[in-house]
Every structure is written in structure tokens, then in C-alpha cells.
Amino acid sequence: MSAVFVEDLTMRYRGHTALDGVGLEFQENSIHGLLGRNGAGKTTLMRILTGQEFATSGRVEVFGQPPRENSAVLSRVCFIRESLKYPTNFKVREALAAAAIACDAWDAAFAERLVRDFALPAHRPLKKLSRGQLSAVGIIIGLASRAPLTLFDEPYLGLDAVARQVFYDRLLEDFAEHPRTIVLSTHLIDEVADLLEHVVLIDAGRVVIDADADELRGQAVSVAGSAEAVSAYAQGVAPLHRSELAGRLRVALPRRPARPADGVSVEPLSLQDLIVFSTSQGDRK
Amino acid sequence: MDDGRPLFQQIAEQIEGAILDGSLAADGQVPSTNELAAFHRINPATAAKGINQLVTDGILYKKRGIGMFVATDARERVLERRREAFGRDFVKPLLVEARRLGLSAEDVKKLIEKGGQE
Numbered sequence: 415m416s417a418v419f420v421e422d423l424t425m426r427y428r429g430h431t432a433l434d435g436v437g438l439e440f441q442e443n444s445i446h447g448l449l450g451r452n453g454a455g456k457t458t459l460m461r462i463l464t465g466q467e468f469a470t471s472g473r474v475e476v477f478g479q480p481p482r483e484n485s486a487v488l489s490r491v492c493f494i495r496e497s498l499k500y501p502t503n504f505k506v507r508e509a510l511a512a513a514a515i516a517c518d519a520w521d522a523a524f525a526e527r528l529v530r531d532f533a534l535p536a537h538r539p540l541k542k543l544s545r546g547q548l549s550a551v552g553i554i555i556g557l558a559s560r561a562p563l564t565l566f567d568e569p570y571l572g573l574d575a576v577a578r579q580v581f582y583d584r585l586l587e588d589f590a591e592h593p594r595t596i597v598l599s600t601h602l603i604d605e606v607a608d609l610l611e612h613v614v615l616i617d618a619g620r621v622v623i624d625a626d627a628d629e630l631r632g633q634a635v636s637v638a639g640s641a642e643a644v645s646a647y648a649q650g651v652a653p654l655h656r657s658e659l660a661g662r663l664r665v666a667l668p669r670r671p672a673r674p675a676d677g678v679s680v681e682p683l684s685l686q687d688l689i690v691f692s693t694s695q696g697d698r699k
Numbered sequence: 700m701d702d703g704r705p706l707f708q709q710i711a712e713q714i715e716g717a718i719l720d721g722s723l724a725a726d727g728q729v730p731s732t733n734e735l736a737a738f739h740r741i742n743p744a745t746a747a748k749g750i751n752q753l754v755t756d757g758i759l760y761k762k763r764g765i766g767m768f769v770a771t772d773a774r775e776r777v778l779e780r781r782r783e784a785f786g787r788d789f790v791k792p793l794l795v796e797a798r799r800l801g802l803s804a805e806d807v808k809k810l811i812e813k814g815g816q817e
Contacts, residue, residue: 590733590743608741632705
């Protein structure tokens with residue numbers, strides 16, 4: 415069953431189309447990656463899924479119901495944003511206590527453990543925390559909420575590599591024991607690639623990739639060799655990217671051609687490279 | 700884990716490797732999906748796919764409510780399959796490179812014999 419179902423979803427602001435006919439499904443009890451460049455429409459989509467914004471047109475269902483002003487649905491959803499705002503006089507412990515009231519499935523013991531894992535000063539006011547520590551508060555709330563649908567939108571501003579690894583490890587561990595639907599939106603594709611079961615790439619408001627993460631990993635390849643040999647091998651498969659130097663050609667292909675690789679080297683393309691090559695280049699906004 | 704190849708395949712190969720080198724014995728218990736996921740830092744569903752692949756291939760078997768175990772003849776099965784793949788995965792690329800360098804099959808044979816003595 416799907417936790418999220420979206421069909422032909424369009425979101426227009428004045429003179430700007432943020433989402434353009436988006437269709438996707440997030441299966442229940444799975445970890446999904448929502449990837450794309452800044453301004454691609456990821457945050458807009460998550461705001462619509464969590465009832466914070468109303469789409470211009472299209473169908474949106476969360477656990478089978480429209481999320482808009484629907485407390486039965488929204489009580490099962492936790493959305494951790496990039497720069498979450500809390501009442502600044504709150505202490506860490508008070509922020510967690512407030513989250514505990516809002517989340518039906520809250521696990522206080524798990525939250526305590528995460529506070530220790532991230533070495534957070536529980537009695538310090540939020541306004542005195544560093545950027546990374548504030549991000550850790552958001553991550554703790556997202557994980558300890560155990561919400562049936564938990565969305566993390568770039569949750570780790572200011573968090574160092576060690577703290578991010580703590581997040582990934584705790585996420586996997588807790589997901590294994592308490593399966594739920596996780597949507598992770600991030601630019602750190604290499605770091606999260608192995609955690610994901612399903613990947614959706616949004617580019618300029620449209621879905622350009624929607625696939626099983628492990629299948630993607632096996633499909634796309636980087637082919638290098640003499641220009642002639644590479645062209646012969648890649649014939650019929652439109653390259654995502656090509657670069658040429660002194661008669662040597664390298665192309666990134668979305669799938670492996672069904673012919674023997676004669677005189678060319680074929681290497682798998684990392685998820686990060688695949689995403690970069692599948693996304694429109696150049697600055698936007 | 701390497702970049703590139705499907706992770707479920709890499710998980711399956713690692714377990715096969717452990718069976719080949721004897722660190723997983725016949726009828727011994729295999730780590731659980733969640734243990735594998737935590738250890739390799741990968742999605743549990745992906746780890747499960749690797750395990751299931753080996754069950755389909757008859758290399759592991761399931762005891763309900765307990766876990767996964769190494770089939771009695773798992774080592775022979777893995778050996779047989781790896782030997783079949785050896786020509787395709789190792790010898791063929793070797794010969795392709797040899798041809799590019801102007802080495803005949805006879806030259807390669809000599810090199811292999813020499814390599815054995817070193």
C-alpha cells in the first residue's frame with residue numbers, strides 16, 4: 415500500500431510553476447530519497463504533502479486521504495524542515511517535551527538516547543545552540559516521533575560528518591525495528607545512496623527519475639574508449655553526458671546497451687553521477 | 700560497499716565469499732537482514748534481497764522463526780558457479796588485453812607458467 419499518492423500535481427505561483435504535473439507514489443514502510451537541485455520543487459511538494467500549502471491542481475493522498483486540513487492524516491505525519499523554527503526560549507528538553515505531546519508514537523527513551531548520541535546540552539535554551547545542534551534537535555524529533563510518515567528536508571545544516579553518520583546509523587537501526595515511511599530530501603546523495611530503497615528525482619518541477627535505488631545503481635554506466643568504438647557500442651542509447659579528448663570519448667548511458675563491449679571500458683555510474691547527469695545544468699533562480 | 704554494482708548482488712557475493720573461505724560453515728546461521736543492513740550501512744530491504752537471491756539459488760535455506768542457514772552443499776554450488784564464471788570474468792578480459800598488446804595465446808600461456816614460479 416502507498417503512504418503517499420500524487421497524480422498530475424501542479425503548483426503555480428505568480429509567474430512561476432514550482433511543480434508541473436508531478437505523479438509519484440511512496441510505498442509504505444520504505445525509505446525514499448527525494449532528490450533534486452535547489453528550487454527543483456522538493457520542498458513545495460513536501461509542504462503540500464503535509465498540508466502546509468494547497469496545490470493549484472492535481473490529486474494528493476496521504477494514507478489514502480487528502481492531507482489538506484485533515485487532522486486524522488496530519489497526526490501521523492512528521493515534517494522536519496531545513497531551518498525549523500522553535501520558540502527560542504525553550505530549552506532542548508522542553509522542545510522535546512512539546513514534540514512528545516504532538517506525536518502519538520513518541521518514544522521518550524529513544525529521544526533521550528539520541529540526545530546523548532548527539533551530545534546535546536539538554537538544559538540549554540535553543541537560542542544558544544549552534545546551527546548543527548539545532549539541526550540535531552530536528553533530527554531527534556524526526557526519529558523519536560516514529561511518525562508513520564516522516565519527511566526530512568535537508569535536515570543537517572551545520573552537522574559535521576560524524577554527527578551525520580550518527581543520524582544514518584540510528585535511522586537504519588530504528589527503521590529495522592519500527593518500519594515506517596521515511597522521505598529523505600538531500601543534496602548529499604553519495605552519503606545516503608545506500609540507505610534508500612526508492613529514488614525520485616525532481617528537476618524543474620517534473621519527475622525525471624522514479625526507480626528502485628538498487629536497480630538504478632546497476633543500470634547506468636560510464637563508457638570510455640576510442641570515439642569510434644564508444645559510438646558503435648552506445649548506438650541507439652541516448653547519452654546523458656559526453657566528453658571527448660584527443661580521440662577518446664566518454665559517455666554516460668542510462669542503461670547498458672545489449673551488445674558486447676568491444677574495445678571499450680564499461681563502468682557502473684554512481685547514483686550521484688547519474689543524478690548530476692540527469693539534472694538540467696546551469697544556474698536557476 | 701563499492702560504488703556502482705547493485706548492493707543486493709554485493710551482499711550475496713560477500714556471503715558466498717564467506718561460505719567459500721569457510722567463515723560460514725554448512726548448516727551455520729547467517730547474519731540477519733537487520734544485522735547485515737546495520738553492518739554495511741544499507742537499506743534493510745536491499746540486504747533482504749541479497750539474502751533472498753541466495754535462497755532462490757539454493758545456497759541458503761530458511762528455518763521459520765529462527766533465521767537463514769547455509770545449505771549443506773552450498774560451498775560446492777558456489778564453487779561450481781564461480782568456476783563457470785571464471786572464463787568469462789577473468790580469462791576473456793585477459794585475452795582481450797593480450798590481443799591489444801600483440802601477445803599471442805601462447806605468450807600468455809608462458810606468462811602464466813612463469814607467474815606460477817614466482
